Amino acid sequence: MAQITAALVKDLRDKTGAGMMDCKKALNENDGDIEAAIDWLRAKGIAKADKKSSRVAAEGLVAVHSDGTTGVVVEVNSETDFVARNEGFQAAVAKIAKAGLTVNSSEELAQAQIEDGKNTTEYLVSLVAKIGENMSFRRMNKLSVDQGVVTGYVHGAVAPNMGKIGVLVALETSGDAELIKELGKKIAMHVAATSPLALTTADLDQAVVAKEREMLKAEALESGKPEAIVDKMVEGRMQKFYKESVLMTQMFVMDPDRTIEQVIADEAKSIGTDIKMTGYVRMEVGEGIEKKEEDFAAEVAATLKG
Structure with a gap:
């Protein structure tokens, strides 16, 4: 034992x-x-x-940065929330986020040149003596579209484009960039609030789906109902799981009568062009730490x- x-x-x-x-x-x-x-x-x-x-939650900041068709979201950690409000730390996070546009992975960003010949890791080390607290770059995600908009939203912002939760949304379209950017921001706010598991049902991690099905069946069997009834119960609950977990089928928090898929379709009809959502990223300070x-x-x- x-x-x-x-x-x-x-x-x-x-x-x-x-x-x-x-x-x-x-x-x-x-x-x-x-x-x-x-x-x-x-x-x-x-x-x-x-x-x-x-x-x-660990401490630090998430920051988003976009040039229009490409966007990045980064997380930089600090020991305390107090340091996350330090202007020197915020300036460092902004520089790291901007540098993220020039690379394609967290590993590359850790080695990217930030200032005075120092890469990201070295640059943060050099700030420790000035700010008086240990800091570290943790991760980066990046989204791009050939035509359209990649826009972001920061929840709980403590400075422009940085706070506790950062979201990027990629919308592919030939429509008016400003209108699409506004739509993207609304969807990003929805993502910040609901934390979906995937963009579509097909994008769900099948290991997660299998585990959910297994757990739902175990819960249903606890009720003592026959297995044939249990299987129907599980299928019904799985459909509910998909609707609640998948972004495109979630009900829009700003308009609960429409799904995100319907919101995008309605906007496309309104401006007279196709709009395709190709991806999203949600990053929260300290996830898993x-x-x-x-x-x-x-x-x-x-x-x-x-």
Whole structure:
């Protein structure tokens, strides 16, 4: 039997939002295997289907930058939110985002020349002494269209084009750039709010789809209904999962009577030209980065002893 530590219980609680005693029981039932424990909690209807609570926020900024047909979104981390509001740090993030237009990957941007012969990594190191805190470039995503607009939106902006959540939207069209840019911004705001898993159903990660189907079936079987009924229940719930998880079939947050697909089609009809959405990127500061919370560990430890 694996040792069920306070840290393991805390990790499971962060990932699922379930109570501490439920997490402890799930880990005991699954010999300390955290992924199996997550599945167990979901099958019992204790944990939520998503794991958004595992996205413990680190500090820093996300920035977007676009030249019209190409756009980038970057994340640069700092130790505290206070530094994220430092003008020197913000200037550095802006320079890194602008340099992103000249490269095609995070690895290339880390080595791109930023200032005075220094690449991104070296440039941030040189700022540590000035700002008094460690900083690091984490990642970049880029979108381009041959004709049309790549536009962005930043949620929780602390400076122009930078904040806690950055979104890029790529729309391919021959239509008026300013009108398309406005449409793109509205869709980007929707993406920031809803965090879709994919652009279309075909773009969904099939491993995620299979896992969702498996979990929904386990939940349905818990109801005690016959398997034939369970299969129909699962299919119905999968259709709901697709509609809620896929951007093009999500209901537009600014107009809940229309899907994003309908919003784009209506705009295309209005301006008299085709509009095709070719991609989007949503980036949030600290996604997947865990921060220690020592005070909570003591609470979990006390529960384990009880």
